[in-house]
Structures are given as structure tokens and as C-alpha cells.
Amino acid sequence: MKKISKNAQRLLLWAAEYLKDDNHWYRGWCDGDSYSTSHKVCALGAIRKGAVELGMEKRDGAVDYYRTSVGGNADIIDAEAALESVVMSDIPSWNDRRSTTHQDVHAAYCLAVKQYVDPNIVTDEEVK
Numbered sequence: 001m002k003k004i005s006k007n008a009q010r011l012l013l014w015a016a017e018y019l020k021d022d023n024h025w026y027r028g029w030c031d032g033d034s035y036s037t038s039h040k041v042c043a044l045g046a047i048r049k050g051a052v053e054l055g056m057e058k059r060d061g062a063v064d065y066y067r068t069s070v071g072g073n074a075d076i077i078d079a080e081a082a083l084e085s086v087v088m089s090d091i092p093s094w095n096d097r098r099s100t101t102h103q104d105v106h107a108a109y110c111l112a113v114k115q116y117v118d119p120n121i122v123t124d125e126e127v128k
Helices: 006-018 043-053 074-087 091-096 102-116
Strands: none
Touching: 006 043, 006 074, 006 102, 043 074, 043 091, 043 102, 074 091, 074 102
16 A cells, blocks of 8 residues: 555545545636535545545635645645546646546546555544
């Protein structure tokens, strides 16, 4: 198992669960707003939305997708790096390809969970 922080593991689990529902996935740029009325997010936005939902980041209007990548939350950066290692691309470009489907996104998260999440230290209650 590859090592990332417990909070990064929680983020991967949360995003995988959230993106099970294809009505939550979005291809394209949503102007940094993962709290739109549709609740749709891209693969990257799922991690950012999870950080807010799990209390790792404060919601201050639109969630700035790039704020934490530049000197910010290490847990978010670790979760993003884990997903990027699975998709072998930067997340936004991969997510927005015409060939990428909802099933691809959810499968990538499931593989990241399998590779990075230790089931002995992260419980379902911690992800809710």
C-alpha cells in the first residue's frame, strides 16, 4: 500500500462515494464553484468539495480549485497526487477529455482507494 496521510485517505474515500452518482460528475470547468445548485463537480472538484464537507477547509464562497495546490493543504495535495498517479495525467485535463466517462472517473477513484487507503485506519464514520 502506498503511503498518504489519513486525511488524504478520507478525501479519496469521500470523493469516490460522492462520485458514485453520475449526477454528481461534471466534465468541464465549473468556475471554481463546487457548491452550485446542481452539486456537480469534476474529478478534482470532488476532492475539494470533500475537504470542505469533512471540515478540512472552510467554505468561503466559491472553492478555489488552485488555492491549495500553491502552498496550501497538504492532505488535499496528497489526495490529488494519488488520483493523478492512477490516471497518469493532470486531473482537469483527464477529466475533461471527451473520451473520459463517469465510469472512468469512478473507476479511477476506486483504484486510488484500493492503492492508497488503509481499511484498518479509515472508517466509514470518519468519512461522513
